[in-house]
Amino acid sequence: MHEASLVMALFDQIDRAVAAHPRARVQEVHVRVGELAGVEPTLLRTAFEAFRESRGRPEAALALIEEPAEWACAKCGDAMARGAVLQCACGGAARLSRGGDVFLDRLELEVPDV
Numbered sequence: 001m002h003e004a005s006l007v008m009a010l011f012d013q014i015d016r017a018v019a020a021h022p023r024a025r026v027q028e029v030h031v032r033v034g035e036l037a038g039v040e041p042t043l044l045r046t047a048f049e050a051f052r053e054s055r056g057r058p059e060a061a062l063a064l065i066e067e068p069a070e071w072a073c074a075k076c077g078d079a080m081a082r083g084a085v086l087q088c089a090c091g092g093a094a095r096l097s098r099g100g101d102v103f104l105d106r107l108e109l110e111v112p113d114v
Contacts (some may be wrong), residue, residue: 003039006102007047011055013104026060027057028108034099035069043104069099 010031018024029048033039041064048062071080075092086094 003043003052004047006039006044007051008090010048010104011051012041014053014060014107015105017104018109021109024111025110025112026057026107027110028061030035030063030065030105030107031106032065032067032101032103034101035065036096036100041066045082065105067099070097071095072097094112 010029014026014029018026026047031044031048033044045062045064048060052060054056069082069087071082071094072078073080073088073090073092074095076088076090078090079093079097080086080088088094
């Protein structure tokens, strides 16, 4: 289950992001998961729940944003529809332009008054 290692890396990223605000509480973690990223959202959610307490973020909730795969022409940049043939009218080959990654989209923090 590589989702566990992804979640550990995600918590490392969260820790770096909030280092300037040591009293901040992470309320919600928004993560984009691409359709072709090779990640099972259910397993990612399970791993997040399993690690959040031990990583000092017991109040953090995970919001997954599932991102559909999209292709664009490598030659002209036009968007390409999903289909059996991924080739543009201009003759250019398809490249995955969206939906192949997993990344931290944003954090919602609660920063107490000093």
